[in-house]
Amino acid sequence: MRPPLTAIVWTSLALAVLLPGCGRDDAGEGDTVQAPDAAPSRVRAPIVTVSADQAVSPVAPWQLPAVPVEDEGVEALQTQAAEALEAGRLFDGPQSALPLYVALARHAPDDPDIAAGLDQAVAALLERGDAALAAIDRNPAALRTAHEIGAVARTVAPERESVVRFLSRLDTVDQAQRANRLGEEALNAGRVGENGQGGALARFKEALELRPGDVRAMQGIAASESALIRRAEVAAADDDFAGAERWLQAAAKVRPDFETVPHARDRIERLRATRIGDLRDKGLAALGREDGLSDARAALAELLRIAPPGDPAAVLLRTRIDLATHYGLFRPGQAFTDALRNGGRGPELVVIPHGAFRMGAGDAEADATDAERPARNIRFPRGLAVARHEVTVGEFGRFIAASGYEPRATRRGYSIAYDERSGNLVRRSNVDWRSDYTGNRADPSMPVIHVSAQDAMAYADWLSEQTGERYRLPSEAEFEYALRAGSTSRFPWGEGTPPERTGNFTGALDRSPSGREWRNAFDGYGDGAWGPAEVESYRPGAFGLHDMAGNVSEWVADCWHDSYRRAPDDGQAWVNPGCRTRVVRGGSWASSPAQTRSAWRVASPSDTTNARIGFRVVRDI
Structure with a gap:
C-alpha cells in the first residue's frame, strides 16, 4: 500500500468564488497566457485555504491485539466475538470482533462457524471503509477513518480479494486527493493552466478522472474559473478590455455549461460602456474649452483603445474633434x-x-x-x-x-x-x-x-x-x-x-x-x-x-x-x-x-x- 497522504481541507465553493483570483508571478509549466500587469498586486489572496489542524496525519500500521485461546474457552470466545460483531465493535481492542475471530481462526482453522464469523467481520469492516470513502466529500476527516480501516484490513486479511479491491479504491482516492492538493497549490500560486497544459485545472481534471463526482475537484475547477474571471475584472478595471476578453474566453472553456462567464461578461461590458461614456463626455467637455482640443484627442485615443469597432460614442467624439480641428465652432x-x-x-x-x-x-x-x-x-x-x-x-x-x-x-x-x-x-x-x-x-x-x-x-x-x-x-x-x-x-x-x-x-x-x-x-x-x-x-x-x-x-x-x-x-x-x-x-x-x-x-x-x-x-x- 502507498504511504498515507496528508489531506488538504477544501473551503466551501461559495468562499472559493468570492475570494479574488491569484496573480501570475510564478507561472507553472504549461501556463502560457500572461496575466495583466496590474493583476499580481491586486489579487494576492489565496483561492483555497490549507490549515495544519485540518490535515489528516499518517496512519500507523495496525497491530493485532493478542488473544489467548484455550480449547475449553473457544465457545465462549465465539459468543463474545459474535456479540462484538453485532455491536459493531470491530477492531478497537482485544475484545473486538476481528481480534477474537482472527485468534479463533488460528486456533481452529477448519471450523466453518469461526470462518464464517471472520468473513462477516471483514465484510463489515470493508463496508465501514466504503462508507468512509463515500463521506469524504462531506467530511474530509473521513479519509483518515478509511485509512485506519485499510490498515486493519491489510493486517487481518491482506490476501482477500475484497480487501485488495478496497485498498485499491483507497489508493485511487489518495491519488485524487493528491491531485486536488497539487491543484490547490497551483491555483494559490496563480498557475491556473487555462491553456490546457499543466496547472490547477489539469490537476483537478485528473482528480475527476480518478474519482468521478469528486466535490473537491469540482470546487477547484469552479475556483479556477473564478480566478480567470477575476483576472478579467482586474484587466477591465485597468481599461484593458481586450485582455479582459482573453481571460473570459479562457474562463469560458472551464465550465462551458454554466452561465458564470456570460454573467461576468455582461458586468464587464456594462463597465466598459460606462467608461466609454465617461471618456466621450470628457472629450466633448474639453472641446468646449478654447485650449481643449489636445485633451479631447487624448480622450478619443483612450476611448478608441477600449471601445468596440464602430462604437457610436467613438464616432460622435471623432466627428466632433474633426469638426473642431478643421472648422472650429x-x-x-x-x-x-x-x-x-x-x-x-x-x-x-x-x-x-x-x-x-x-x-x-x-x-x-x-x-x-x-x-x-x-x-x-x-x-x-x-x-x-x-x-x-x-x-x-x-x-x-x-x-x-x-x-x-x-x-x-x-x-x-x-x-x-x-x-x-x-x-x-x-x-x-x-x-x-x-x-x-x-x-x-x-x-x-x-x-x-x-x-x-x-x-x-x-x-x-x-x-x-x-x-x-x-x-x-x-x-x-x-x-x-x-x-x-x-x-x-x-x-x-x-x-x-x-x-x-x-x-x-x-x-x-x-x-x-x-x-x-x-x-x-x-x-x-x-x-x-x-x-x-x-x-x-x-x-x-x-x-x-x-x-x-x-x-x-x-x-x-x-x-x-x-x-x-x-x-x-x-x-x-x-x-x-x-x-x-x-x-x-x-x-x-x-x-x-x-x-x-x-x-x-x-x-x-x-x-x-x-x-x-x-x-x-x-x-x-
Whole structure:
C-alpha cells in the first residue's frame, strides 16, 4: 500500500468564488497566457485555504491485539466475538470482533462457524471503509477513518480479494486527493493552466478522472474559473478590455455549461460602456474649452483603445474633434454672418470643407498656358468661410460711408467701362464703385466693380476691424479650390456648354441692348444677361457659392508670377513685398470660354479698375 497522504481541507465553493483570483508571478509549466500587469498586486489572496489542524496525519500500521485461546474457552470466545460483531465493535481492542475471530481462526482453522464469523467481520469492516470513502466529500476527516480501516484490513486479511479491491479504491482516492492538493497549490500560486497544459485545472481534471463526482475537484475547477474571471475584472478595471476578453474566453472553456462567464461578461461590458461614456463626455467637455482640443484627442485615443469597432460614442467624439480641428465652432456647409461693431451684419459666408485638389492645368488641357503650370497638389487642413457671392455695391457702400475711404477710381476720376456703340471697354470719366458696367448708377444688389486690388483689401481690413475676425482676399489656391468644388474637369461643370442657369457667361444666345452677339462664346448657351447680373441670379456650385466662374472676375491676394514653379504648396497666397501686379481669377460676363476655365488666371496691375473685375472676401475659422 502507498504511504498515507496528508489531506488538504477544501473551503466551501461559495468562499472559493468570492475570494479574488491569484496573480501570475510564478507561472507553472504549461501556463502560457500572461496575466495583466496590474493583476499580481491586486489579487494576492489565496483561492483555497490549507490549515495544519485540518490535515489528516499518517496512519500507523495496525497491530493485532493478542488473544489467548484455550480449547475449553473457544465457545465462549465465539459468543463474545459474535456479540462484538453485532455491536459493531470491530477492531478497537482485544475484545473486538476481528481480534477474537482472527485468534479463533488460528486456533481452529477448519471450523466453518469461526470462518464464517471472520468473513462477516471483514465484510463489515470493508463496508465501514466504503462508507468512509463515500463521506469524504462531506467530511474530509473521513479519509483518515478509511485509512485506519485499510490498515486493519491489510493486517487481518491482506490476501482477500475484497480487501485488495478496497485498498485499491483507497489508493485511487489518495491519488485524487493528491491531485486536488497539487491543484490547490497551483491555483494559490496563480498557475491556473487555462491553456490546457499543466496547472490547477489539469490537476483537478485528473482528480475527476480518478474519482468521478469528486466535490473537491469540482470546487477547484469552479475556483479556477473564478480566478480567470477575476483576472478579467482586474484587466477591465485597468481599461484593458481586450485582455479582459482573453481571460473570459479562457474562463469560458472551464465550465462551458454554466452561465458564470456570460454573467461576468455582461458586468464587464456594462463597465466598459460606462467608461466609454465617461471618456466621450470628457472629450466633448474639453472641446468646449478654447485650449481643449489636445485633451479631447487624448480622450478619443483612450476611448478608441477600449471601445468596440464602430462604437457610436467613438464616432460622435471623432466627428466632433474633426469638426473642431478643421472648422472650429462651425460645420461644413454652414452659412453665417458676423455682427459689425457699428451695427448691421457682414457679408454672408459659407463654410467650405477642408480637403485637397490638384491646382492648375494639365499638360493636355486645351487653351491652357504655361502660367497655369505645373499643376500641383494642394491640401487645406482647415475649412474656410467664403462669401456666398461677390461683394455688392450696397455692401461696399456701407464700408465707404463708415470709414470715409476713397477708392482708386474715385480719386482719379475715371475707370474702364463698356461702350455699347463700339462694343469695347473704354476709359470713361466719373465712373467708380457706384457705377455699373456702362458707367451708369449701379443697383445696390449688383456686384461692385471699378475697384482696385487695394480697394478690395481695404474693405476686408475694415471687416476685420468691425468684427474682430480675420477677413481677407482669398489666395489663388483657395479661389480655385472653391471654384472647382471637387471637380477636376476643364470647367467646374464638366466639359463643353454649361448646363442651363449655371452662371453668367458669354453665351451664343446672349444679345446686347443693341443686338450685339459674342464672337467667341459657348454654343447654345444663354443666360439672359449682357454685363454683370445681380448676385445669386444663377445656381450655386457644389460648395454653395455663386458666380465663382462667371458674372465678374475677382481679385485674389497673390502677386503675379509667370508660373507655379516654386509656388507655396500649402495654399497660402504667394506675395512679394511691394508687388504691383496681382492675380485675377474666374471668368466674367465678357470672358471667352477659354477664360472661363477653372485653371485660368491673368495678371493685372493692382490699381486696375474696370467693368469686369470685382471681388469677394474670405474669413478664417
